[in-house]
Structures are given as structure tokens and as C-alpha cells.
Amino acid sequence: MIPAAGVVRSPGVSRARRIRDRAFTAGVWACGAIALLPLMLIFAFVIGKGAAALNLDFFTKEPNPPGVPGGGIVQAFIGTGMIMGLAIAFSVPLGLLTGIYLAEYGRGRTAGFVRFIAEILLSTPSIVAGAFVWAVVVVAMGTFSAIAASIALTVLMWPILTRATEEILRLVPDDLREAGLALGLARWRVILRVVVPTAGSGIFTAIMLAVARGMGETAPILLTALGNDFVNTNPGAPTDAVPLRIYFYAGSPVVQFHALAWGGAITLLAAVLVLSITARVLSHRQLKRVH
Amino acid sequence: MERDGSMTDSVVMRASDLENWSTGAPDGARVRNAPAGDIEVVDLNAWFGNHRALRDVNLSINGRAVTAIIGPSGCGKSTLVRCLNRMHEEVRGARVEGKVLFDGRDIYAPDVDPVEIRRRIGMVFQRPNPFPTMSVLDNAVAGLKLVGGLSRSELRERGEWALRAAGLWEEVKDRLHEPGARLSGGQQQRLCIARALAVEPEVLLMDEPASALDPASTLRIEELVQELKERYTVVIVTHNMQQAARVSDWTLFMLYGEVVEFGPTSKLFTRPDDQRTEDYVTGRFG
Ligand SMILES: Nc1ncnc2c1ncn2[C@@H]1O[C@H](COP(=O)(O)OP(=O)(O)OP(=O)(O)O)[C@@H](O)[C@H]1O
């Protein structure tokens, strides 16, 4: 008779093995915990400091003058919404089209060049992008504006979207492209109606990660949108943004403003977290579907 | 019949020319009473980069009959069928020289749109490849739906017709809106056949359509091929000698990218002219 594998262990070997196994497991857990620690600390800190600032006024009122307690940063939320909306409107179509071009058509030199540009932009410090847009757009328009800020963010988000889209589309099996072409569908139709939908949630993931990245940018917005203490809905005028508010208030000598800065930090962190987690969940599903 | 209208036009055009099938096809679905669907291959050469995969292939494929292509792995069977509907050129670095006359017209002539050729000469691949984002029904009518121009009810009718023609209707009629990828392998392959039939091609190219399937599904596909040849020109690549003998009227034996022998299946399997053919079909080779 062949005993089950678990039954035939000599006690000596087994104990040593078990100890090593435990030690290793503990080690891995410890590493995991150490990696998580900074994240947890950031959360605890931000929430501890900022939770008090979160009330209805915070989301609905403009800031009070120094010395007058209360107030909110509604203009920053509206500004961030406007800047991000414009940035998404610019960068998503551009990024997807470039990604599709690189994955589906991109051969030879032009594609190589485009890819190279995206690569460079991807590693460009965001403040450089901001300075560039300041020089080109802000100076030309004669004013800081939400549009200028969204262009600066587009410079940062476009390469992320482009590279991610290209990579995701490459994961779509060629079988499907051939099946579409063999049905007598034009190539662009196969791409738009078969390949892109198959990559669907992966592309959505990329969009969300790009948005999360853009939303927290501070330096390029400072150089292009400038900031504003009041609600502004004109995309051609100086505009506030949440990261800007955090930056202004964190450095402010007025203590009452510090709480607002922390409150802004919480909301920003929450938004980015939601985007990242959704992106994660979606990309997980996507992987399951393709394989 | 006009061939140079836009895609939707030609679908509509043909619809008016055609008669219903004896199988009781609904109004929206019918076959051409049209040309025979003969294919004449003239001095065809095909390359992958510098590798020459087909060498001076000459061949007449008869309409409304089944032609089997046999030969050892790598001899160029897939390459040949992919040259028949201009799919070969989709491979990076691939190139074709020579002529393929379809109803007398060279499909490689400069003014010919490969999209139109592929619509008239459909293809089924070795591995079932339904579109993963689409339901069973949407898969079946994908070639029509993605072009547009047909109403929902027309699409549904065409879908049912195609699924019936592919012998899949009874199995999926209650699951039309489930994802196509949830069917079994054999069902998926028949779904792919339905998808190819739904655009009403004149020729159906099948590259080892049953090699990934179990014996029962294989048998089902073979029966289907028999039914299809009433109305279509069928070219089927197979590694299975018995299958070729069972389903085909004509057989082509290839070796190293060249045609060794082409003739009626019964003759090729019993009294081949070429010694190499005999060795291959009797299993002494490859
Ligand atoms: N994408 C490709 N790139 C380069 N060479 C290729 C490619 N596809 C096929 N070939 C080569 O072309 C030749 C013919 O290949 P083909 O796929 O037509 O063979 P086949 O007869 O269909 O083989 P199998 O029975 O294994 O499917 C082979 O030598 C193969 O290596």
C-alpha cells in the first residue's frame, strides 16, 4: 500500500521544515507589513488631521478671511472638476487614438518616433510640462486659466494613455483580428468594433490611472491655473484646484487654514484611491476574460 | 450582378436577386442562384519574408464541391487557403505573386478591394475564435451588424438562418444572448461557421476546422460540410486522411509548398498517379 504523502514524514525532518516554513511565512508577512506601513501611516495621519474639517460648509462654501472660522474650498472642487474634465476631453481621445495607431498600424519610423516622444514625456518632470505650457499657452492667452492647466495635464496624461492603450491592445489575440477581417470587415471596423471592445475595461483602467495621476498634480497647475479664492466657472480665467489649495494652506501661517488643507488632502486621497481600486478590479476582470 | 457598390449595397442587392432555400429559410435569408464559384489558381507563389511557402501552384477548384487539401505539416496548406481570400497579406512581411481567378476575375488585380473578396470568400479557422464581447446571436451576425444597415429583426432573422445552416440553432436557441465564448468548443466552431455563412459568401475556406474538436463534434462538422456543398464551394484543409476521403469530392496533395497531385478524391486515395501521394495516403510517409 502507498501511504498518502502527508503520512510518511519522519518527525525530525518535518519539524525542521515546519520551523523554516513558519519563519519564512513570518518573514514574508513582516515584509508585507513594512511595505504597508507608510500607506497606513499616511491614511491615519491625513484622516486624523483632516476629518474635523469635513462638513457641509467645506464642500459648499468659499474660504473665509483669516480670523473668521469655518468656510470651505468649494472653488477648488469646482476648479479641479473643470480642469480634469477638460484634461480628460483632450487626453483620452488623443491617447486612445495614438495607442490604437501604435498597436494596430504602427510600423516603421513614424511609429518609432511617436513611441519615443511618449516615452520622453512619460519621464518628463511635471513641473517642466507646466513651465512649457505656461510659456506657450499662458503667455499667449495673456492669462492663467483652466484650459492652460488642462493642456499641461494632457501633456502628462497623453503618454500614459498612449502606452497603456498600446500595450492592452497588443494583448488582444490576433485570432480575433483575423476573424473580423475574414468576415469582410474593413480594418478600422475590426479595430473599433472588435479589438477595442475586447480590450474595453483594460482601456478604462488606463483612463482611470491617468486621471488619478493628473488629479494630484500640483506644480503644473500652479504654473498654469494659478489658483483662485473664489468660484470660477470660466475655463479661460484663473482657476483653483484641490492640490493647489493644499499647497497654499499647508504653507499658510494661518492655523485655521491647516485644517482645510488636511480636508483637501483627505478628499484627494479618497478620490485617487477609489479610481485606483476600481482600475484594479476592472483590470482583474479583463485578464480573466482575455485568458 | 454588380460587385462594386458599397458593402451594404451589395448585401441588399443580392438579397433581391436571390431565392429562398428549400430548407425553409426566412424571407431575409437566401442563397444566390448565382455563379458557380469556381476558383482558378495560376502560378501562385507566396512568401513570408524570404521564405517561399508556395511554389508555382496551379489549380482549378470546382464550384459547389468540396476540395480537400492534405499534406504534411508545414507544406503550405494554410498559406494556400489564406491566399484564396487575400488573408495571407495580413501577415507582416508576407507577399503573393500570381493570379487567383474567382469567377474569371483576378482577386489580386489592383482595383480589387480585399474587403469585398473576403466577404465573398469566407473563412473558418483552426481554433474557434468567437468574439468574446458578443453574444451568440451577435457573433452569428457580426459581419452584418458591424457594417450596419439592417434592422434588429432582420439581423435576428439572418442570425437564426445562419445558426440553422451551421446546425447549431437547436442547441443555442434559448441561449442567444449569452456570451458566445460560453459555448463548448464544438459549438463555438459551428458558431464561427454560422458567422461566416451569415454574410452569404460564395466560397467557404476551412482550415482544419475540426482539429481542435472531439470525435462527435468532428462528425457534426463533417455532416455540415456535406450539406454546405449544395450551395457553396468548400475548401477544407485537413490532417485527417479519413476525413478528406469522407467529405471531399476533390483532393489536393501538397509537399514543400508545391502541388504534387490534384484529382478526384476516390482516385487520389485508391490509384494515385504519384508515388509520393501513394506513400502519404497510405501512411508510409509524413
Ligand atoms: N507567420 C509566418 N511567418 C513566417 N513563416 C511562416 C508563417 N506561417 C507559416 N510559415 C511558414 O510557411 C510554411 C507553410 O506554412 P503553413 O502554415 O501554410 O503550413 P501548413 O501546411 O498549414 O502546416 P500545418 O499542417 O502544420 O498547419 C511553413 O514552412 C511555415 O514555417
Ligand SMILES: [Mg+2]
Ligand atoms: Mg495550417
